[in-house]
Amino acid sequence: MANPQFYPLEVNPLTKEPFLRLRNHKNIIITPPRSSDPTSYCLILNDPRVHKWLTGPPIPHFREHAEAWYAVITPPIAAVLAALDAAKDKADLITVDICPVRAIREILDNGEDVYLGDIGFTRLQDGKLLAPPDVEVDKELASRYASENAERMVGDPKIIWTVGDYLTPSHHGQGIMSDALKTVLDGWAIPRMNARRINASALRGNQGSVRVFQKNGFQLAGLRENFVEARGETHDIHVLEWHLDDDNVP
Numbered sequence: 001m002a003n004p005q006f007y008p009l010e011v012n013p014l015t016k017e018p019f020l021r022l023r024n025h026k027n028i029i030i031t032p033p034r035s036s037d038p039t040s041y042c043l044i045l046n047d048p049r050v051h052k053w054l055t056g057p058p059i060p061h062f063r064e065h066a067e068a069w070y071a072v073i074t075p076p077i078a079a080v081l082a083a084l085d086a087a088k089d090k091a092d093l094i095t096v097d098i099c100p101v102r103a104i105r106e107i108l109d110n111g112e113d114v115y116l117g118d119i120g121f122t123r124l125q126d127g128k129l130l131a132p133p134d135v136e137v138d139k140e141l142a143s144r145y146a147s148e149n150a151e152r153m154v155g156d157p158k159i160i161w162t163v164g165d166y167l168t169p170s171h172h173g174q175g176i177m178s179d180a181l182k183t184v185l186d187g188w189a190i191p192r193m194n195a196r197r198i199n200a201s202a203l204r205g206n207q208g209s210v211r212v213f214q215k216n217g218f219q220l221a222g223l224r225e226n227f228v229e230a231r232g233e234t235h236d237i238h239v240l241e242w243h244l245d246d247d248n249v250p
């Protein structure tokens with residue numbers, strides 16, 4: 001019998017891999033990362049149309065960078081899948097701290113699928129972004145905000161989450177990431193992680209990313225100047241905020 005704890009994930013009957021299907025793009029699914037992903041992942045990240053908007057990953061992005069990143073993201077997903085398995089006889093759905101699916105894939109007519117990108121929800125770790133904008137934050141205060149957010153109990157509605165995403169350029173502008181964000185937000189983050197507050201950011205001028213967030217109910221909360229340094233340049237960022245009152249849970 002299917003494990004009800006996976007709800008609303010579906011499970012591929014052949015591979016047993018769980019997935020979420022996009023609401024409007026039915027040929028696109030979101031699954032856990034796979035060990036075969038790093039090759040496609042490197043190709044996407046090394047495209048300037050993608051990495052010009054990303055400050056985190058080293059560019060050029062080599063296989064060893066990809067392997068190191070997969071070693072970071074894979075174990076927590078394996079752990080949450082194991083926790084869902086272990087809870088299969090519990091009457092109520094458990095609340096968890098991570099979304100077990102993040103790799104966006106297109107299903108082709110022949111049934112195979114192709115890696116298109118990623119959408120990851122994590123606890124916000126940047127103490128400067130966690131602080132209210134009017135608060136002057138030194139290193140010590142930033143680290144206090146970061147620890148507070150990291151130490152909140154699983155399911156605490158005060159946790160502030162963030163979202164990072166990217167998509168292969170051949171598929172930009174087709175409404176895929178807007179759909180993916182809505183799918184993960186409504187399907188998992190709100191009901192299964194109890195996400196109530198999310199702060200996202202995008203480099204100044206990244207209109208596509210800002211629109212993806214705005215179309216999902218995020219409000220622009222301002223521009224933070226000279227906020228982040230990447231590859232020898234300092235960038236301004238748009239900050240976007242989302243919150244949900246319990247009365248409005250879908």
Ligand SMILES: CC(C)(COP(=O)(O)OP(=O)(O)OC[C@H]1O[C@@H](n2cnc3c(N)ncnc32)[C@H](O)[C@@H]1OP(=O)(O)O)[C@@H](O)C(=O)NCCC(=O)NCCS
Nearest residue numbers: 050053165166167172173174175176177178207208209211
């Ligand atoms: C940002 C990104 C994830 C958007 O994904 P997407 O699937 O192309 O976005 P959507 O098709 O859902 O578009 C959402 C909105 O943004 C607009 N948009 C998309 N790309 C745009 C661009 N380059 N410039 C201006 N607007 C853009 C769309 O027109 C749409 O708005 P509308 O419905 O009002 O017309 C994708 O462009 C990407 O991977 N970029 C590189 C990496 C990146 O920037 N990641 C985010 C870091 S914060």
